[in-house]
Amino acid sequence: MSERPGEPKNWTGYQLHDYRFRLATDEADFALIHRLVHQTFVVEIRQHADDGTGIHVDKFHHKNRYLIAEYRGRICAMIAVHDEAPFSVGDALPNPELLAKLSPHLLEVRLLLVEPHHRKRRLFGALMWCVYNYAITGGYRYLVISGLDQRRKIGRAHV
Numbered sequence: 001m002s003e004r005p006g007e008p009k010n011w012t013g014y015q016l017h018d019y020r021f022r023l024a025t026d027e028a029d030f031a032l033i034h035r036l037v038h039q040t041f042v043v044e045i046r047q048h049a050d051d052g053t054g055i056h057v058d059k060f061h062h063k064n065r066y067l068i069a070e071y072r073g074r075i076c077a078m079i080a081v082h083d084e085a086p087f088s089v090g091d092a093l094p095n096p097e098l099l100a101k102l103s104p105h106l107l108e109v110r111l112l113l114v115e116p117h118h119r120k121r122r123l124f125g126a127l128m129w130c131v132y133n134y135a136i137t138g139g140y141r142y143l144v145i146s147g148l149d150q151r152r153k154i155g156r157a158h159v
Contacts, residue, residue, distance in 0.1 A: 008137035014130050019123065021130045024066035032075050033066055040113040058111060067130050069123060076118045079127050080111040089146040105141035
């Protein structure tokens with residue numbers, strides 16, 4: 001039986017000009033991530049109802065690992081990954097049991113956000129390179145990601 005992949009112990013992040021990419025590690029990082037998730041997915045995209053707190057904690061926060069981009073020391077972009085079932089992408093598949101065949105080497109990519117004034121730069125490509133590098137370093141073989149078709153226009157406008 002093959003070994004289960006996991007948190008890459010030697011993933012050191014990435015530097016691109018004034019952007020530093022790393023894993024979120026502490027409560028200060030997570031608090032800012034929850035505010036950014038609220039701004040993007042509650043205020044901007046309106047995917048979730050606003051409860052008035054100014055934060056939104058993702059339903060998978062307990063198992064997410066957040067790859068963040070900092071610009072001059074401030075988090076400006078983030079993408080979440082996790083490797084534990086259930087996977088949210090399963091909701092979009094006619095046969096979500098297919099995901100079980102890809103485990104334990106499956107990494108789900110979700111919750112991409114980039115602050116508006118950092119969009120239309122190379123940041124998206126760098127974030128995806130970090131996801132790829134993180135996955136390879138961690139021994140994952142498969143990446144899955146889903147999106148909403150009605151959001152495609154938004155994504156194209158910000159890449």
